[in-house]
Amino acid sequence: MSDGQTRLEVVSDEQGFIALEREWNALWLKAHGRYFQRFDVCLLAWRHVARPQNRKLHCIVLRERGELRLVWPLVSWRRIFWTYLLPLSPDAADYTSMLVEDGPDAAARIESAWRAACARCKADFVHLPYMNEGSELHRVALREPRVLGLSRHESWVAKLRGETDWNTYCRSLGTMHGKKPGQLERRLAKEGQLSIRLVDPSDAEGIAQCVRAMLAWKRQWAERTGKKGVWLFSPYYQDFLIATLTHRSDGPDTQSLARMTVVTLDARPIAAVIMSHGNPLANAVIGSFDPAYGKFGAGAIAWEHAVKWALEHGYDIDFGVGSERFKTYWGRGNRSHAWTMQIANTAWGLVGYRTVRAFRDMYAWLKGAMRASNGTATHADDANDAAGSLEHRGK
Incomplete structure (x- = not known):
């Protein structure tokens, strides 16, 4: 053009x-x-x-x-x-x-x-x-004309830029898990030496260790909730997170691209959150916690400190898609929606989609018949996996 x-x-x-x-x-x-x-x-x-x-x-x-x-x-x-x-x-x-x-x-x-x-x-x-x-x-x-799939997701934004200070903001909130901001932290501090800090971008080894721990905790969470994603098990995504946290920008500003807040108990990491800098809207990238400390709200404590950091730096926060409790709590009703869409861009693509749908229908019928006769469908499972990867982009 x-x-x-x-x-x-x-x-x-x-x-x-x-x-x-x-x-x-x-x-x-x-x-x-x-x-x-x-x-x-x-x-x-x-x-x-x-x-x-x-x-x-x-x-x-x-x-x-x-x-x-x-x-x-x-x-x-x-x-x-x-x-x-x-x-x-x-x-x-x-x-x-x-x-x-x-x-x-x-x-x-x-x-x-x-x-x-x-x-x-x-x-x-x-x-x-x-x-x-x-x-x-x-x-x-x-x-x-050839939209093949649509799905709608909730997303939440914390409006912080109009807030005067942290304490005033906290007083405007209700409770999460029955606790006001600060209470979970005080309870956890009774269990040992508690520390909450931003990881220095120059600490490449510490960042790599924390990222690996975060993803391991997140995979356990995914197993419990059934919210699995290929990215959670991807070495590429792990490398990307480490590179993002250690990268020094020569571009719009000299700040790192994102910062990691880590909660440690007796020098052992038990929760962490990664949040981007804002322009002026910051993005919550990922957060997770050691499930052994779930009852103490370790993840909620990490998010609380990340939100406080954003407020003090004049950023709003986009928590992304999903309706986890911490997102709705800090978002205070500022909900919107996002859509995921797949489109057939060519006639060949449309043929492929229809072929996959027909195959899946046939497979479902075949699997039911084989179950009824106490058979197995190992080879059909392999073929269905290939078809599913076509229809859903391998997600």
Whole structure:
């Protein structure tokens, strides 16, 4: 797309991607971009998650009169006979959105970038996790004729920027697990030497140990709740978190990309939270706790200190999707919704989807019949796993 004043291109090589850094940083500040839209975060996601898995880069770039107005980093990968297009991310629970300068032309820019992604990235399926409800991208995607799947998720934001001080804010809250802020911490302090601190970004070894512990605790939580995600078991995601916490930015500011709050008891980590810096909206990245200290609310204590840190730095907090108690508590009713969507972008993709649905229906019938005759379905299970990975992008 080029009309003399507007130019749209798809950057598909790493050097071209890196060359965008200065312009990208300027746009991120101007557009009040989110944590997951930062150039540094996207570059780390590319180097630690997407590139090691042999995904292809497709970064949509739109300029007007030579100035960068929109950037949307995407990647594609091939699964069986089909190609998927999805946002460049660490494959966790990040939102899908374009980094675009606000204004009367923003909607047209988003429409142009969407059309370019669909037409030029050669994907059979487009997967869009967690689009903010009512956003322009959400509206554009809903107009597609071949939407295959939709799911709605709750999300929560803590509005902290209007608060005068921590104590006043706490008095406005009710209780969580029957306790006001500070009470859980005082109870846990009776069990030993309690410490709550921000980990220094230069402590690479300590950060790596805490990240590994966090993910191990989170996997235990996932087993208990049934909320499993591939990212929890991914060495790529672990590497991404460590890199994010130890990275020093030369971009919009000199702060680290995110900070880790760690709760220790007798020098042993029992809970931790990772939260991004804000612009001015911070993102809750991940938090978990040792289940042995669940009854003491170790995880809630870590979140309490993370929220206090954000309030003192003038940040609101987006807790992301999910309705865990701590999100609804600190969010104080500030709920919105996000949508995950999968779209068939080609006729071949639609054929694949229909084939998978037919296969799954046949498999369900076959499995029922085999159970009725006390048989086994080992080979059918393997085939169904392959079909499921096609339909659900391997999640």
